[in-house]
Amino acid sequence: MRVTDHRYSRDLDRHHLALRMIRHEARTCTIRSCTTLTDDRIRKLYRSYVASNPATHEVRRKRGKSPRRIAYFLRNASAHLEASLLAGLFTAVGLIEDESARGPAQRSLEFGALFCDAFETYQCLWRSGRMSFEHAWFLLTALASGEDLKVDRCPVCSGAFVRDTLALAPGRCPLCRMKTDTRGIRRLLADRRIAANPPA
Ligand SMILES: [Zn+2]
Known part of the structure; x- marks a missing residue:
């Protein structure tokens, strides 16, 4: 596999994982920690792939503090x-x-x-x-x-x-x-x- 193909494949993997985590209502910082995508790219992904899709209208972006109580x-x-x-x-x-x-x-x-x-x-x-x-x-x-x-x-x-x-x-x-x-x-x-x- 050529270097450019490998990079393209990894970039696709990043987007696929980000979408999978968005469907589970993961926070932006959680998605970023695994995909290394920027907050801006994650927000754009959310808007273009999820918010505009009627089948996923119930997915919500989590805001506020992350869970901290055991x-x-x-x-x-x-x-x-x-x-x-x-x-x-x-x-x-x-x-x-x-x-x-x-x-x-x-x-x-x-x-x-x-x-x-x-x-x-x-x-x-x-x-x-x-x-x-x-x-x-x-x-x-x-x-x-x-x-x-x-x-x-x-x-x-x-x-x-x-x-x-x-x-x-x-x-x-x-x-x-x-x-x-x-x-x-x-x-x-x-x-x-x-x-x-x-x-x-
Ligand atoms: Zn027991």
Whole structure:
């Protein structure tokens, strides 16, 4: 492949990834960190490919501050389970190791595509999932830093789950918590029923 062909191909890959992330309502700074496209190019892409397409009129650009509170992932057993499922997917494709080894400054197109793969798999597995792309992104960075959150083994069932590193006791995984909390089980079953029979 000639150098010009290679550059053209990489440029196309950048645009494809940016569009994929725009469809998930990723923030401009998140898209920039993987594609290295300028903010101006990302805004133009948003306007020309998404805002003008009636099929994607529901896509919104996120504004304001990025998610910063780890309590979001631990607020109840169902949310904790969602975070643990995503953490399992991140682990399976090596994203947590990759993020902690490289850091935000060295993210790549491949990293962004792999993250989209993991997030889209989560959406398929948990169709009533409420976690946004940006919350999932924050979850990955928090797990990679290991300061507040980490993937640990449940002392009861040995399953992997997201644990608050500052918690005094290691605690149980969300599934074990749900087994002893009938309200948690009912909520989970209700979520699954909604996923199987989405409202018209
Ligand atoms: Zn457990």
